[in-house]
Amino acid sequence: MAKRWARWRFSSGLGAGSVSIGTRAVTSFGQFLTNIAPAVQGLGDLDRELLERYLAExxxxYAGTVTHRMLIGQLxxxxxxxxxxxxxxSLPSTVTFYSEDIPKEGARLPRALSEAVMAQLEDPENMAKWNNPSxxxxTLILxxxxLRITDTVQLPTDCVIxxxxxxxxxxxxxxxxxxEALVPIDEDLTEAITAQRRRVHQEWPDGAPVLFPRATRNGNGDVPVADGVYRKALHRWLKRCDVRDEHGDTVRVVPHSxxxxxxxxxxxxxxxQEVVRRILDHxxxxxxxHYARLSDTTIRRHWEAARKVNIQGETVTLDPDGPLAEAAWAKQRVGRATQALPNGYCGLPVQQSCPHANACLSCPMFITTAEFxxxxxQHRKQTVEIITAAEARxxxxxxxxxxxVLGNLDQIITTLENDEDAEAGP
Structure with a gap:
């Protein structure tokens, strides 16, 4: 039965790591039965009393450890x-664990890498030490x-929309x-994915359905590289880069880091926190x-209710529904939280640097509302004064x-004033 459960979990798309955790839990219970209740021959012989003895064991x-919760929950x-x-x-209805049987999960600190370590990993010189562009x-996608590594290696070829x-x-x-989930990305990553698609097409001219096909024994290009193979490659890369922490010690980095x-x-x-949840698709x-205790449940409603215009005075709208709407909102919210401007918001993804410096009124990513x-x-008045002085000189x-800038300001002000007049009514 444990084997059947494992096969079913594989067929449902679960990764090998998650399946092995469940197998470990069933194995632990089986070893307990062998030692404590050898007369048990099948699932029909189990009862609540045996489960309570197992809970005590x-x-x-493992009291106070992650293993404690895992063994009971997976079983x-x-x-x-x-x-x-x-x-x-034949499995009795009484053979089950109740919520009070499962130990409460303690507060866990996020297992984030320090910025000193990330600075080394993101260093272009170290990234160039990868001997495999795939x-x-x-690594860049992670x-x-x-993304989780199991989701990354199985990305489809047409993964960018x-x-x-x-x-x-x-x-x-x-x-x-x-x-299915979506996450906003920048143009650099988009170009890197396009380059990977070209490499895949050169190797498999008839087309490969996955973005990262396995290099060998893969005639149709439909078998993705195994996540375990990447983990080993990551370990070798870290060794080549000699990545160390603030104390000079070598660091342990896994894909989930x-x-x-x-x-x-x-x-x-x-x-x-709500935006982080949607980006990570929790x-x-x-x-x-695990990352924070903050939550924001109202700001999207205010954002959607406001009239939003770009530098041409054109209305900016979000997609009305569906998963792309959620991803688009996450992109807008990240820009609003981290790139707020005195007269609007930046719609540029947080991962991408701005090529327009502070000239936001000439930037196509600039978005504003009537509140500004x-x-x-005031900005228009100052701009007219600058133009007048420049003409004299x-x-x-x-x-x-x-x-x-003046032309953009005129368009923005006209659109937003018309919107205010329409709301005020006759």
Whole structure:
């Protein structure tokens, strides 16, 4: 029955690591029965009394550890799955663990890498030490998107989509939650993924369905590289780079470290917990609470209710529904939280640096609302004064630069004032 459970979990898309944890829990219970109740021959011989004895055994050995909770929780999931699928009707209904049987999970600190370590890992010279461009791209995706390694290696070839504004998103299957998810990405990562697609097409001209095909014994290119293979490559890369912590000691880095690091970085940049949850595609706030205790549940409603215009005075809207709407909102919220401006917000993804310096009124990513009308009117007054003084001095270049800003301000103010007049009514 344990083998059947493991096969079913594999077929549902669960990774080898998660399946092995469940197998370990069933094995532990089987060893307990062998030592304590050798007369048990099948699931029908189990009862609540045996489970209580097992609870005492596990508590005496693992109390206060993650293993304690894992052994009980996974075994209970084993019993639940048997009942759900009708695999063995002899399993008594009393053979189950209740919520009070499972130890409460203690507060865990995020396992983020320090900024000193991340500075070494993100150093272009160290990234250039990857001898495999596929593994280098996997590392970038882990760092910037916070995906799990099992989801990353199984990315489809067409994993990049764009919203109505042309902003790119990484589309992937969250195998743990069994759903499709999206995360905003920058143009650099988009270009790197495009380059990887070209490399894959050269190797498999007929087309490969996955972005990271296994290099050998993969005629159709449909078998992705194994996550264990990448883990070994990551270990070798870290050794080549000689990455050390603040004390000069070697550091242990696993693929999941990048997910924790991204979550911690976002929280440290004052991005609300709800937005971090959506970016990392957590199923509950409790998972994201490892990074922070903050929550923001109202700001999206205010954002959606406000009229938003860009530098041409054109209305900016979010997609009305669906998973892309959630991802687009996360992108907008990150920009609002970390790149607030005195007269609007930046719509640029937080991972991407701004090529326009502070000239936001000439930047296509700039977004503003009616709440900033006083600032826009004051800015317009100052701009007219600058143009007038520049004309008197014959500074043509300065005039041209500020004329563009003045034109954008006029469009923004007109659109927002018309919107205010419409709301006020007759």
């Amino acid at each position: 596990v508590h005496s050995r 209970n999931l084993f019993f639940t799955t048997i009942r759900q699928h009708g695999w063995d009707d 593994y280098e791209l996997i 760092m910037r998107c916070g 764009h919203d109505q504004d042309g902003a790119p998103y990484l589309r992937y299957l969250n195998h743990k939650m069994k759903r 990048f997910r924790h690091t991204l979550g911690t970085r976002l929280i440290n940049q004052d991005v609300p 199923d509950s706030h409790a998972m994201t609470a 009308l006083p600032e826009h009117r 014959g500074q043509q270049r300065l005039i041209e630069m500020n004329q563009q």
